Amino acid sequence: MTPTVKAILDKYESDNPGVKTNLARILMQGKLGGTGKLIILPVDQGFEHGPARSFAINPAAYDPHYHYQLAIDAGLSAYAAPLGMLEAGADTFAGQIPTILKLNSSNSWATQINQAVTGGVDDALRLGCSAIGFTIYPGADEVFDMMEEIKELSAEAKAVGIATVIWSYPRGGDLPKSGELALDVGAYAAHMATLLGAHIIKVKLPGDHIEQKDAKKSYEGTDWSKQSDRVAHVVQSCFAGRRIVVFSGGAAKGADAVYQDARDILAGGGNGSIIGRNTFQRPRHEALAMLDKLVRIYKGEE
Numbered sequence: 001m002t003p004t005v006k007a008i009l010d011k012y013e014s015d016n017p018g019v020k021t022n023l024a025r026i027l028m029q030g031k032l033g034g035t036g037k038l039i040i041l042p043v044d045q046g047f048e049h050g051p052a053r054s055f056a057i058n059p060a061a062y063d064p065h066y067h068y069q070l071a072i073d074a075g076l077s078a079y080a081a082p083l084g085m086l087e088a089g090a091d092t093f094a095g096q097i098p099t100i101l102k103l104n105s106s107n108s109w110a111t112q113i114n115q116a117v118t119g120g121v122d123d124a125l126r127l128g129c130s131a132i133g134f135t136i137y138p139g140a141d142e143v144f145d146m147m148e149e150i151k152e153l154s155a156e157a158k159a160v161g162i163a164t165v166i167w168s169y170p171r172g173g174d175l176p177k178s179g180e181l182a183l184d185v186g187a188y189a190a191h192m193a194t195l196l197g198a199h200i201i202k203v204k205l206p207g208d209h210i211e212q213k214d215a216k217k218s219y220e221g222t223d224w225s226k227q228s229d230r231v232a233h234v235v236q237s238c239f240a241g242r243r244i245v246v247f248s249g250g251a252a253k254g255a256d257a258v259y260q261d262a263r264d265i266l267a268g269g270g271n272g273s274i275i276g277r278n279t280f281q282r283p284r285h286e287a288l289a290m291l292d293k294l295v296r297i298y299k300g301e302e
Helices: 005-010 017-027 045-050 051-055 066-074 085-086 121-126 144-161 183-195 213-219 228-239 255-267 284-298
Strands: 037-041 078-081 099-102 131-136 163-168 199-203 244-248 272-273
Touching: 005 017, 005 163, 017 037, 017 131, 017 163, 037 066, 037 099, 037 244, 037 284, 045 051, 051 085, 066 078, 066 085, 066 284, 085 099, 121 144, 121 272, 131 144, 144 163, 163 183, 163 213, 183 199, 228 244, 228 255, 255 284
Parallel strands: 037 078, 037 272, 078 099, 099 131, 131 163, 163 199, 199 244, 244 272
Antiparallel strands: none
């Protein structure tokens, strides 16, 4: 274990050796192992967007084994997916890469801003997962139920030595669509995930807009035009950097934009990227080349 990883683990003061071991597995895995930086492959988009919208552009990606192998060959830190995806490759790839079981999911037809619980801590144990993953929607009326669900699931996971990752995506309630990527809203959402006891917080990269009327005064007098400064504020909101924070890759976009995001995350003190569609929707050789360059960026080599 490197001093960098040891210093990160030391900040999780209440956690048992099992949780710290599983966090170390993720932090020590792959090409970024030991650096304190992470790249995680999440493939939960089938629930949210459907199989064709997710995989038709790269038909090989219909096969769950494709994603396991992509994460392994790219030297990534972990692979996150819902129950069925992990089950479909759990034996073939056992022990080759840390996995994160995504425990709740939505779909593109629902009108309620909520997610169903689709897996349990017992499944994570059975599949050898290092962590559970869970989405909350700060702003939605249903978020209170989601918070209570992850409170119970996280307590159960911690008791058996499994870490918790929380996806925190603001939407719903009084929050307009234009405010979902606001800086103050993103920092608030990240802080909520931290307060819920997440070991790793996953959020979207925020813009420079300030949405909340009551928060505007707190942000006055600072230039928020640089994305790296916005990243630094989100990290600050997660207990002044005492928690691991990774940023979503978002919708598919050009390679240069993906690389610039990574440079800004690095400069802002973020721990890395959790990047799905921008990799598995590309041909395998392009995805591997992109992920290799992202590794070099996070190592400070590009």
